[in-house]
Amino acid sequence: MWVLVGALGATIGSFLNVVIYRLPQRQSLVSPPSHCFSCGERLGVVDLVPVLSYLWLRGRCRHCGRRFSFRYALVEAATGALALAAVFFYGPTPYALAIFIASCALVVAIFVDIDHMIIPDQVPLLLVVLGLTIDIYRLSTFGREAAIAYTQSLGGADHVVYLPVSVVGALLGGGIFLVIGWVFERIMGRPSLGMGDVKLAAGVGAMLGPGYPFLAFFLLAMVSGAIISVALIALRLRRRDQYIPFGPMLAAAAILMLLWPEELTRWVLHFYRG
Ligand SMILES: [Zn+2]
Incomplete structure (x- = not known):
């Protein structure tokens, strides 16, 4: 169960990276699908496996070789850890889910504020x-x-x-x-x-x-x-x-x-x- 919780958390962390990047720019959070900022090539399912794909590809785009920021993997790993911590302290309960969702929102606030000096409402x-x-x-x-x-x-x-x-x-x-x-x-x-x-x-x-x-x-x-x-x-x-x-x-x-x-x-x- 712990592996599943951690993996699910890290996958949500991957989505948080998208939110951190797109929310302040008022872009849609779902479309277009994730793509490389440098060559525009769409990222496949394997590229989107959180943390592991970053380590496997050594933080580079598989198409153009451009380096991705280490922060993407950091946010994914941190979100996975938050999911584990929420379930560890509160058990598999609705309350743990609420705490995890709140933590995700706060992770977004941390990085959007660092990047843009704003906190999205x-x-x-x-x-x-x-x-x-x-x-x-x-x-x-x-x-x-x-x-x-x-x-x-x-x-x-x-x-x-x-x-x-x-x-x-x-x-x-x-x-x-x-x-x-x-x-x-x-x-x-x-x-x-x-x-x-x-x-x-x-x-x-x-x-x-x-x-x-x-x-x-x-x-x-x-x-x-x-x-x-x-x-x-x-x-x-x-x-x-x-x-x-x-x-x-x-x-x-x-x-x-x-x-x-x-x-x-x-x-x-x-x-x-x-
Ligand atoms: Zn690329």
Whole structure:
């Protein structure tokens, strides 16, 4: 079963490469079929076997010999690993599938943000839809307490507002990053968090809910973002005045948090006893 899960994940990773390339350019994700960027030759079934075909052909096009970026194989291998991790931690369950789909969306966000400095709106949108779906699942399986984060009585028992975990999480996540972005802009005199980051944080909030896991995600993303920014500048890969996208750190921290919510929260927040 593990081989099957890994292979299926890597194949979806192969599709994610297409999404990462075509989504920001508003091209169709299904047609035309995958082809070599250099000679335009259509890739056959054998060329599309994830990771293995890359190793077998030594990362080159079988027709014109042009090198493909190592990143294609990396995304495939990483997506295979994410599928394995989701099933390992959550078993072969619908919840594991939801976590895997969310991770795939976050992988797309990482690489599109690196390439184009944007995060496609489809990513946070998908995360919110998944969060709502999980709430509905919890509501139908475990009852109202599991899916409702906030209740407000508007004068009398007949006028009670129930807000699902995902909705409160999304509002909290987006709200916090909106405020942080505003504060940073005041301090540094230039925009440092884009609206794409704010929307992504809202999507992550919808998945994690308003609670300690979101706080841990927030700290993890901020600290790793600061460390990586300083490292990039120290290694002279980026200049101090250059914009370093924050989306990849947000998305990476979110993937880790979705896979190990309890353990990572406990590790980041030492006082937390889930
Ligand atoms: Zn070619």
